[in-house]
Amino acid sequence: MNESVIVLKGLRKSYGKGSERKEVLKGIDLEIKGGQIIGYIGPNGAGKSTTVKILCGLLKDFEGEILVNGLDLKQNEMEIKRKIGYVPETSALYETLTPNEYLGLLSTLFEIPEDKTKERIESLLKFFGMSEHANQRMDSFSKGMRQKILIIAGVINNPEILFLDEPLSGLDANSVILVKEMLTKLAAQGKTIFYSSHLMDVVEKISDRIVLINEGVVIADGTFEELKLDNSSLEQVFARLTGSTENVEETNALFESLN
Amino acid sequence: MIKKFILVPLLKVLGVNADHFFALYSIKMKMDFRRTPNSLQTSGKKQTFGKQIFLYGLIGLMMLPMMFTLNDPIVAYSLFFAVIMVMTGSTMLVEFTSVLFDENENYILLSRPVSSRTLLVTRLAHIMTYISIITFSLSIPVSGFVVIKHGISAIPFLVSVFLASWFTLMIVVGFYMSMAKLVNGERFKDIINYIQIGLTIVIIGGYQILPRIFDIEGIGEITLSMTWWTYLIPPVWFAGLADLFRSGLDINNVILSILALLVSIVGAVVLIRLLSNDFDTVLSQNSVFSGKKEKIKNVEGKRSGYLKWWSNIVCVSHMEKKGWEFANNVTKRDRKFKQQAYPSIAYAIIIAVVMLIPSMKNMDNFWVELASSQKYLGLIFVGVVSIVTVSLLSFSNTPQASWIYNIPEIKNVNHLHSGALKLLIFKFFVPVYFFLSMLVFYIWGVKEVVYILIGASANLLWAVAGITIQKQPLPFSVHYDSMKKGGYTARMIFTMIITGAIIGIVFGLTYLPFFVSLVALFIIMSLIPFSYSKIRNRKKLPSVVT
Known part of the structure; x- marks a missing residue:
């Protein structure tokens, strides 16, 4: 699987019009090979979620070219959407439904054969320890339980490419381990994982390649080994590249002034 | 049969995915019947x-x-x-x-x-x-x-x-x-x-x-x-x-x-x-x-000069002023508040105008007839707006944000409440009554303006005193969804009855010597600051939804 499954050429996106126009993505170029886990990191407001939303078809008016499996996203949106999975950063669910009803609906939308639907839902719910809640309304679920359903919904169609935007939010330690295990196995099956997060330790451990963006441009791209200069952690690499080392000095100055 | 032989072919002609359509439509209807203001299941929804x-x-x-x-x-x-x-x-x-x-x-x-x-x-x-x-x-x-x-x-x-x-x-x-x-x-x-x-x-x-x-x-x-x-x-x-x-x-x-x-x-x-x-x-x-919401441009700079001027005069403490600014910012941007408040205000004004103009068929002697009548009393009805806006003060779409009232920096949350209340009065009530007083002065004269002011002050007093009497929750601390259960309509009807009674009393005053009305106006106006002090000095705070 060494072919490029995702290609971004000069991706630009801005919000607002006229004097209020703000460019969030200022020309992103990326080429992602199949079977890789890409850690997509950056400070708040860097443009991570915007990139993911564009790739999943939630945002349309962007400039540049996006190819997924060689298909232009603007021309072949439906075909591409059938092959991707998306775990959003917000808890967007039909909350008054049960997991069985919700995942059943998504299976219909993905046109998954009925005989496979039940089996797939059952095994995914079991994997995440949610079987006993399969017929309970989701409005009674905790944040972590909802997050698990969002992740299950993201993989219900057995996607070739999975986009995750802060997928571990609200999950307990055991569930985090499960998700990491799942992602590693999916990558081993040749699936491509595009993982956007603030949690550096997870990105550091699971990513084959790390893309760091800041203010709408890619400022670093490579394996963790390539990015670190010495024995530094990804967090330290991030701080160095995004200029947040100054924050440490500011914090020290603040505490000195408080003492 | 209808689905198979009419709807599916029709949807196909229109280029709609029939399977997706029926799956989504049935789920939406299912959700509608499950969605209730509380978790009391469907009976409440069906009843409504x-x-x-x-x-x-x-x-x-x-x-x-x-x-x-x-x-x-x-x-x-x-x-x-x-x-x-x-x-x-x-x-x-x-x-x-x-x-x-x-x-x-x-x-x-x-x-x-x-x-x-x-x-x-x-x-x-x-x-x-x-x-x-x-x-x-x-x-x-x-x-x-x-x-x-x-x-x-x-x-x-x-x-x-x-x-x-x-x-x-x-x-x-x-x-x-x-x-x-x-x-x-x-x-x-x-x-x-x-x-x-x-x-x-x-x-x-x-x-x-x-x-x-x-x-x-x-x-x-x-x-x-x-x-x-x-x-x-x-x-x-x-x-x-x-x-x-x-x-x-x-x-x-x-x-x-x-x-x-x-x-x-x-x-x-x-x-x-x-x-x-x-x-x-x-x-x-x-x-x-x-995502990126449009920038709110220079909020401080755009703050109305009229409101700023009044806030310096009527707010008795720093915290009251903060309550004033807080309520001004929220009421300016909260769409739901605007959607509720503005039509109610417009409705009260329309009702008042309708009272002035019972028929538009004969406009020849309109002004002469109007000036010799006591129809200005009907304008007191506009006072209902004060109660409407005041009763909306507690509601918000994000009541969970009211945790902020619990922070130690807010020494007396009652001042915040009274400041917010003053803002509503000066934003929605005073300008309307100022306009109506000018109208009454133009058509009738000074004496009649005094009667209007008695009615207005009585309405205002009722609105302010109502906060303490009805134990109104703190500003923006109750979800709009609970409004129906709170008897909003019942309160409106009650307010209209009170306003009707006020109009009756003012009507009675017009038959008494004029100085009685001046004394009445003085007493009512003195009671308004007294009612405010009652709000500021409440011991038991209304519960805060967190």
């Missing part, structure tokens, strides 16, 4: 829905005399369909805009292989289900009348009812789509909010003012002579179709019926086949995805 149908049926009953009075069926039907279309349009704007642009659902569906067309048609069908229930409820009394009078000839009437609501829905959606292409993000939501407010005012104003413009006598004889421009009025098309069989296929009615059918069908095809391709683009531009 049943009540709504009954209420619409009652409104429909009011249209019945129109059908009896008007001799020309085309005129009667045209007026009926005009009402139906206005009601459908306003309901769609006020209650179903959020269904059309459902932001949570956009997150769920826009990343899935659901075509833009299927998404639009599903949402239209969902909205149309409810709009149909409303319009048919509205039409029940008139339908009964038409069936009894014309028998089988009433069938086209029922078809017309459906088509008229469908046509209105298309117009509203078409308008939204065009508007969304011109503006985006928060500005689009603001424009929709202003349209909702404007339409509500037009409707309530129209109901009050229109009957006064027309000469009721001889209205039964009005007929509609067909000219080229009559064919351009949509309610007339549906009236023509409704009257098709009874008129024995009159040529004008045949043309009107063809227009009604053609426009509804062609409009649907244009909307679904052509405009729907942009629907998901419109959604992505105007939803939470466009």
